[in-house]
Amino acid sequence: GQNIDQPTEMTATEGAIVQINCTYQTSGFNGLFWYQQHAGEAPTFLSYNVLDGLEEKGRFSSFLSRSKGYSYLLLKELQMKDSASYLCATHSGGYQKVTFGTGTKLQVIP
């Protein structure tokens, strides 16, 4: 089965750092996606982790621990435009089987 947990909402201050956690229990796990979704818009790809460890991409970094079923998305130097929902999604199975979490709504305040 598939089970993904992430916080529903978070608030952080402009210029700060925020970490959004995601835990999962996924059979046939291949890797983990993070997507960003602004209100009323489509999800856009941020990262995909297959191996354990931290992958950095500009202000955004994503971490994966396969043994712990745990990932986080780290956002540095927060900007107001980072206010959005962040979706954690696991990739499993022999073909493209992607299961999404409910998303974490991040609000960046001045």
Next chain:
Amino acid sequence: ETGVTQTPRHLVMGMTNKKSLKCEQHLGHNAMYWYKQSAKKPLELMFVYSLEERVENNSVPSRFSPECPNSSHLFLHLHTLQPEDSALYLCASSQDLAGGGRTSTDTQYFGPGTRLTVL
């Protein structure tokens, strides 16, 4: 046009109407998907097509009928819907269905969605 496009962007229909949602991808991808996104619920995968063949149908009611005439186009035909079917319907595409690969082939690119309201 680039990326994944969807039409219409907004749709209001009665329970007895028949309508269709259209998705087109301009990325040269081989796989296409329909998702349903309801408020406070995770994205729900509805259908997956690879090279115009359906490879996944996640127990979706028959009032939703997908069609994939070619690898660039995907339709979702709707008939006798219920008010609880009101949601954002998102189309996505990926390069292929190769599992366990890296980002370049497995990443799904989403269209802007169709906001559907069933009265």
